[in-house]
Amino acid sequence: MRVAYLGPPGTFSEEAVSRCDLTQGGEALPYSTFADAYDALLSRAVDAALLPIENSIEGAVSTVLDLLVLKPGPRIRREVLLPVRQHLLARPGTRLEDVRRVLSHPQPFGQCARFLRERLPQAALESQTSTAEAARKVAAGESAAAAIGSRAAADRYGLALLAESIQDSDENVTRFVLLAPSDEAPTGADRTSIAFTLDRDRPGGLHEVLGEFARRGINLSKIESRPTKRTMGHYVFYLDFEGHRAEPACAEALACVLGRVHTLWLLGSYPRAT
Numbered sequence: 063m064r065v066a067y068l069g070p071p072g073t074f075s076e077e078a079v080s081r082c083d084l085t086q087g088g089e090a091l092p093y094s095t096f097a098d099a100y101d102a103l104l105s106r107a108v109d110a111a112l113l114p115i116e117n118s119i120e121g122a123v124s125t126v127l128d129l130l131v132l133k134p135g136p137r138i139r140r141e142v143l144l145p146v147r148q149h150l151l152a153r154p155g156t157r158l159e160d161v162r163r164v165l166s167h168p169q170p171f172g173q174c175a176r177f178l179r180e181r182l183p184q185a186a187l188e189s190q191t192s193t194a195e196a197a198r199k200v201a202a203g204e205s206a207a208a209a210i211g212s213r214a215a216a217d218r219y220g221l222a223l224l225a226e227s228i229q230d231s232d233e234n235v236t237r238f239v240l241l242a243p244s245d246e247a248p249t250g251a252d253r254t255s256i257a258f259t260l261d262r263d264r265p266g267g268l269h270e271v272l273g274e275f276a277r278r279g280i281n282l283s284k285i286e287s288r289p290t291k292r293t294m295g296h297y298v299f300y301l302d303f304e305g306h307r308a309e310p311a312c313a314e315a316l317a318c319v320l321g322r323v324h325t326l327w328l329l330g331s332y333p334r335a336t
């Protein structure tokens with residue numbers, strides 16, 4: 063399987079590729095942005111794309127949520143839970159007090175907010191396309207800069223760990239989804255992701271949708287909203303629930319939801335990661 067991920071090599075996304083049963087041993091192809099990896103799947107340059115969707119400290123990876131409804135088509139075939147340890151990486155010999163610039167992907171800045179505030183309050187934070195890209199630039203640049211990223215990135219780009227495990231909480235997990243042309247057959251322990259918009263200004267619309275699941279004893283595991291990007295106050299709701307869309311109770315709930323929403327996107331059913 064050819065799988066697109068956020069590169070260059072050394073990202074957490076690359077590590078997630080090596081942890082997913084379907085992509086292990088396949089051909090992993092690095093792309094510079096989530097949108098590029100997603101487009102590679104749409105154009106069939108790859109068979110799948112593995113993208114982060116949420117983090118236990120920082121929350122939604124909104125770019126990826128937006129892609130799922132702005133360019134619909136790909137289905138979620140797997141979820142992968144990756145424990146994430148963030149480290150401060152710098153060229154060997156750099157001291158913490160020398161660091162004036164910190165480079166990373168925006169997500170790790172949020173995951174390491176306390177460390178940055180307490181230990182590097184003067185440093186400028188510079189967003190990069192990925193943690194590994196940040197490490198690559200720090201390795202190539204001057205010593206006043208550091209990157210936030212993985213141990214694998216430090217090894218690959220010849221950087222030292224200036225501070226270890228700097229995320230706000232020890233429990234730091236990023237959830238990735240493997241997107242493919244179709245989702246997975248039922249396994250008995252599945253999850254389903256959908257997205258929908260509601261008709262505007264109808265009281266109780268969201269409550270009615272949630273009620274279809276509650277009535278059938280279907281456990282919701284996530285709800286998230288994003289702006290539709292068209293009008294202020296109009297949202298796309300993202301919902302995850304336990305069960306497969308082909309199971310009778312879930313199929314019935316989805317049929318009823320279809321009658322209560324403006325637009326429904328079926329994002330896929332896939333085995334639940336533990």
Ligand SMILES: O=C(O)C(=O)C[C@]1(C(=O)O)C=C[C@@H](O)C=C1
Pocket residue numbers: 068072073074075076114117123146167169170191192193194236
């Ligand atoms: O920059 C990387 O290493 C990525 O794989 C991206 C990403 C993300 O966007 O969430 C993945 C996992 C971590 O939460 C930090 C960054």
